[in-house]
Amino acid sequence: MVSIREVGPRDGLQNEAPVPTDAKVRLLDALSATGVRRIEAVSFVHPKAIPQMADADEVWARARKADGVRYSALVPNPRGAARALAAGFTELEVVVSASDTHNRRNLNRSTEESLAGLTELITTVHAAGATVEVIVATSFGCPYEGDIAPARVAGIVERVLGDGADRVAFGDTTGMATPRRVRELLTAVGRIPLLLHFHNTRGTGLANILTALELGVTEFDASVGGLGGCPYAPGASGNVATEEVVHMLHDMGIDTGIDLEKLLEAAALAEQITGRELPSGVLRAGPRSRLVSQ
Amino acid sequence: MVSIREVGPRDGLQNEAPVPTDAKVRLLDALSATGVRRIEAVSFVHPKAIPQMADADEVWARARKADGVRYSALVPNPRGAARALAAGFTELEVVVSASDTHNRRNLNRSTEESLAGLTELITTVHAAGATVEVIVATSFGCPYEGDIAPARVAGIVERVLGDGADRVAFGDTTGMATPRRVRELLTAVGRIPLLLHFHNTRGTGLANILTALELGVTEFDASVGGLGGCPYAPGASGNVATEEVVHMLHDMGIDTGIDLEKLLEAAALAEQITGRELPSGVLRAGPRSRLVSQ
Numbered sequence: 001m002v003s004i005r006e007v008g009p010r011d012g013l014q015n016e017a018p019v020p021t022d023a024k025v026r027l028l029d030a031l032s033a034t035g036v037r038r039i040e041a042v043s044f045v046h047p048k049a050i051p052q053m054a055d056a057d058e059v060w061a062r063a064r065k066a067d068g069v070r071y072s073a074l075v076p077n078p079r080g081a082a083r084a085l086a087a088g089f090t091e092l093e094v095v096v097s098a099s100d101t102h103n104r105r106n107l108n109r110s111t112e113e114s115l116a117g118l119t120e121l122i123t124t125v126h127a128a129g130a131t132v133e134v135i136v137a138t139s140f141g142c143p144y145e146g147d148i149a150p151a152r153v154a155g156i157v158e159r160v161l162g163d164g165a166d167r168v169a170f171g172d173t174t175g176m177a178t179p180r181r182v183r184e185l186l187t188a189v190g191r192i193p194l195l196l197h198f199h200n201t202r203g204t205g206l207a208n209i210l211t212a213l214e215l216g217v218t219e220f221d222a223s224v225g226g227l228g229g230c231p232y233a234p235g236a237s238g239n240v241a242t243e244e245v246v247h248m249l250h251d252m253g254i255d256t257g258i259d260l261e262k263l264l265e266a267a268a269l270a271e272q273i274t275g276r277e278l279p280s281g282v283l284r285a286g287p288r289s290r291l292v293s294q
Numbered sequence: 295m296v297s298i299r300e301v302g303p304r305d306g307l308q309n310e311a312p313v314p315t316d317a318k319v320r321l322l323d324a325l326s327a328t329g330v331r332r333i334e335a336v337s338f339v340h341p342k343a344i345p346q347m348a349d350a351d352e353v354w355a356r357a358r359k360a361d362g363v364r365y366s367a368l369v370p371n372p373r374g375a376a377r378a379l380a381a382g383f384t385e386l387e388v389v390v391s392a393s394d395t396h397n398r399r400n401l402n403r404s405t406e407e408s409l410a411g412l413t414e415l416i417t418t419v420h421a422a423g424a425t426v427e428v429i430v431a432t433s434f435g436c437p438y439e440g441d442i443a444p445a446r447v448a449g450i451v452e453r454v455l456g457d458g459a460d461r462v463a464f465g466d467t468t469g470m471a472t473p474r475r476v477r478e479l480l481t482a483v484g485r486i487p488l489l490l491h492f493h494n495t496r497g498t499g500l501a502n503i504l505t506a507l508e509l510g511v512t513e514f515d516a517s518v519g520g521l522g523g524c525p526y527a528p529g530a531s532g533n534v535a536t537e538e539v540v541h542m543l544h545d546m547g548i549d550t551g552i553d554l555e556k557l558l559e560a561a562a563l564a565e566q567i568t569g570r571e572l573p574s575g576v577l578r579a580g581p582r583s584r585l586v587s588q
Contacts, residue, residue: 207504
């Protein structure tokens, strides 16, 4: 069993041109019906910083909360965490970047300053009965600094787990992960509660997941249709497409709980609401089991 | 060391809208300057069947033959083989499909009839001092029949090697290969002189190559820019992009002899001459070592 977290509604749509609230609710509801067990639904960020998520409260209020699905929200700071808790979320995610330069560009402070602020946020969220996942961005490389030493990432992991983080995710923020880098980083951190988040910017998405599976990782992010993009490479692919991940895993005999046909319907909806051809190969060509009629 | 055979000029352009002879020669010459050691240059097929290759003789006559590069040609039958030999090729490729239905659709005869005809072709080509590679199409699945039993492919391999074929290639004709299918087929055939040819139709291209590498395969086809397509799935990706393969291999410390920057120039040229955005992620985003200037 592999646990897929669907991040199209948040990480995907955050990197697309803004779409109407109604379309976001329809996409969330379609995904909730696929059998996926986890969905990153929205982020509670400042609307000026990320206008794509300005209607997060309304989207979440209108979306159907399906039984058996765990929904999570990304928050940038204590104020966002308070909004997420008030909205009823019990799984929160915060981001810190392994690259100091990326952290300053993205969050306007050093990695150290971000880490220092996490302790209080974790305590507050825990007091409200919710969990905190720390997403370590640029874990596999930074578009400004280049390679990031696995030891640096391992140090951040040790610190945030010590500060009470419930789980860690490694974000391949700009698609710099490769099988080699996955192997090196996983070896450096050892066995921890871990989720991996790959972008398919350079074609290695499924190869990275295959490598991580061999090393025992069982939790992955993916984005329906391959929604999303890379702010540093206009036109580049975004997150690895959920249906490509599910298609490969099911072929390997690994269950995900997801109904691929329903997922493909959700991917077609994602394509419709964004109005652009999404990069998913399985959406384009269908699963390998779909034969040409003679 | 992994040996990449660049197939963009043949398999790639054969599945694109026709381009002028001059553009084909420019692409071939650009590829010959990348350090790649093998190029599938043209096919000698009937111009009515495949108009994209109608000018094969002229393309080949005008192309620069670089030192240290092995050039090959695809031939459908003894007549094509005679043309290829007359043009000076010493490495020929012929196709037979593991799927009987696909073989009938593609070549208008059964797999058995194709195999029966191979013996004489191999003898003739060998007599002329050239080699024959047998490409087994639909080795990982057929768009009409679905899964192909690895034992059937293994039987074809045994027969053509017994008939004198110098090498075998497994063609993932419509992108149905997955890590699982690669493992199953390679296990079934054992160690033979083998080249693998993957399409990235469903996103598994690099994951398949990674699996094959682990099982000892060292020869792969790839197409610059991801040129090509899939006749059964309009809009789907074609061959795995050479620069994505090289990018992953070099990151793993595996040499290919190829200069990635020169290859990216050739990929940009491929995009220019076809006039469409090619699916290569590394062409779009650049290699992971290319940093964003601050």
